[in-house]
Amino acid sequence: MSADATTELEAETTEDAENAVDLRELTHPDPAPASAPTVFDVADLAVYYGAFRAVRDVKLDVVKNDITAFIGPSGCGKTTVLRCFNRMNDLIEGARVEGLLRYHGVDLYGKDVNPVEVRRRIGMVFQKPNPFPKSIFENVAYGPKLAGIKKKAELEEIVEQALRDAALWDEVKDRLQKSALGLSGGQQQRLCIARAIAVRPEVILMDEPCSALDPVATLRIEQLMQELKSEYTIIIVTHNMQQAARVSDRTAFFSVDVDDESGDRTGELVEYDRTEKIFSQPSDRRTEDYVTGRFG
Ligand SMILES: Nc1ncnc2c1ncn2[C@@H]1O[C@H](COP(=O)(O)OP(=O)(O)OP(=O)(O)O)[C@@H](O)[C@H]1O
Numbered sequence: 001m002s003a004d005a006t007t008e009l010e011a012e013t014t015e016d017a018e019n020a021v022d023l024r025e026l027t028h029p030d031p032a033p034a035s036a037p038t039v040f041d042v043a044d045l046a047v048y049y050g051a052f053r054a055v056r057d058v059k060l061d062v063v064k065n066d067i068t069a070f071i072g073p074s075g076c077g078k079t080t081v082l083r084c085f086n087r088m089n090d091l092i093e094g095a096r097v098e099g100l101l102r103y104h105g106v107d108l109y110g111k112d113v114n115p116v117e118v119r120r121r122i123g124m125v126f127q128k129p130n131p132f133p134k135s136i137f138e139n140v141a142y143g144p145k146l147a148g149i150k151k152k153a154e155l156e157e158i159v160e161q162a163l164r165d166a167a168l169w170d171e172v173k174d175r176l177q178k179s180a181l182g183l184s185g186g187q188q189q190r191l192c193i194a195r196a197i198a199v200r201p202e203v204i205l206m207d208e209p210c211s212a213l214d215p216v217a218t219l220r221i222e223q224l225m226q227e228l229k230s231e232y233t234i235i236i237v238t239h240n241m242q243q244a245a246r247v248s249d250r251t252a253f254f255s256v257d258v259d260d261e262s263g264d265r266t267g268e269l270v271e272y273d274r275t276e277k278i279f280s281q282p283s284d285r286r287t288e289d290y291v292t293g294r295f296g
């Protein structure tokens with residue numbers, strides 16, 4: 001549908017406020033407006049661990065400079081799907097990815113694609129802060145050094161910028177040579193974000209980045225994500241529904257389907273839409289039950 005047609009339909013909504021949501025649904029059957037640049041498009045994605053199919057039917061577009069949240073009950077495949085976006089599943093024995101996952105239109109699993117380069121462009125921050133047992137400086141300089149940057153002045157500049165972007169510089173600028181393990185949990189997680197952005201990725205994947213943090217440190221990371229989204233595209237897995245509602249633009253809700261006969265449990269993508277829609281007018285009953293706390 002053209003932008004003009006969209007404007008016309010939205011104009012109608014102001015005349016008939018009660019029907020506003022329904023009309024918008026008609027206007028945006030796909031959560032990504034046609035004009036928004038797509039970073040990833042995913043279709044028919046399924047992931048297996050050996051013979052076990054952990055998740056199936058994943059279809060979604062990730063929009064540039066959006067924060068996309070993955071939510072759903074434990075075991076529904078959020079981490080499994082997240083790991084597909086930078087080929088981390090390659091490192092897990094027995095893991096196999098089926099279907100299509102394209103990054104800027106290029107099949108991420110194509111035979112000419114270099115997984116090391118994929119992981120440079122698409123960084124990852126884990127649930128538990130995992131700084132290296134090295135100094136704060138060396139943690140952030142690690143990636144750029146691997147990429148071949150040797151000059152001290154250049155490394156210093158990169159480290160400072162990454163720490164500033166991760167909102168950590170003021171707290172650590174006088175102790176850069178001290179061990180990263182001496183930082184608080186919230187500081188360590190911001191250091192891991194600095195380490196991820198020091199290699200100038202385009203995308204940052206975050207798997208429950210706040211689950212080991214207290215509410216103050218959590219808020220700090222959420223603010224940081226809002227600041228980073230002008231430069232990065234972020235996908236975050238979270239169990240915290242308020243967090244998904246607060247920070248994300250789009251939300252994917254995953255659930256576990258249990259086969260009546262075999263008892264097999266398979267994760268699936270139930271619904272993907274704008275976050276406000278998922279939390280106020282979900283299309284699927286399972287999403288509604290989950291976001292209203294009736295399940296999970
Ligand atoms: N390395 C692995 N080997 C075998 N099975 C795995 C592996 N990792 C995950 N699984 C299985 O795949 C399914 C999805 O797991 P996953 O970790 O993706 O779920 P999740 O939604 O991230 O859960 P949680 O919210 O608890 O982190 C689960 O049944 C899990 O047991």
Ligand SMILES: [Mg+2]
Pocket residue numbers: 078079080237
């Ligand atoms: Mg997980």
